[in-house]
Amino acid sequence: MNTNTLIQSMKALFALGAVASLVACASLQPATPEEIVAKNALEFNNARIKGDHAAAYALTNAAYQKARTLEQYKKAYPGTFAQSAAIHDVKCDAEKCDVGVDLKVKPPLIGKNLGTIDMYSKQTWLLEDGQWRLYLEP
Secondary structure, eight states: OOHHHHHHHHHHHHHHHHHHHHHHHHHTSOOOHHHHHHHHHHHHHHHHHHTOHHHHHHTBOHHHHHHSOHHHHHHHSOOOOEEEEEEEEEEEOSSEEEEEEEEEEOOOOTTOOOOOEEEEEEEEEEEETTEEEEOOOO
């Protein structure tokens, strides 16, 4: 290998390492409250759609969990007619976020097939002990 080829290979390797370092640093940046809440809200709504009561309940606020058991949550929120959910918007202040959720819902009308309809839901998320939780009134 001649000197020019070696120098070019070293430059390419150095550039690749620099890019990898920048990508790694970018991935270490903490997520914003809006990003965290959007992820949690989507996780909550998808758990509801799948009927995973335990996963949905785990994302509710501490006061609700102290006042209501998982079994009580299941009775209060037995299921949903939503087929899919998408986060519309998230607006946060220091300890509270308002979340808009777009839902595709299939209404259960006997003898009718309406397909899905678009619905909009608002949720409030609170910061509790460093964790963002969905506020449900106990």
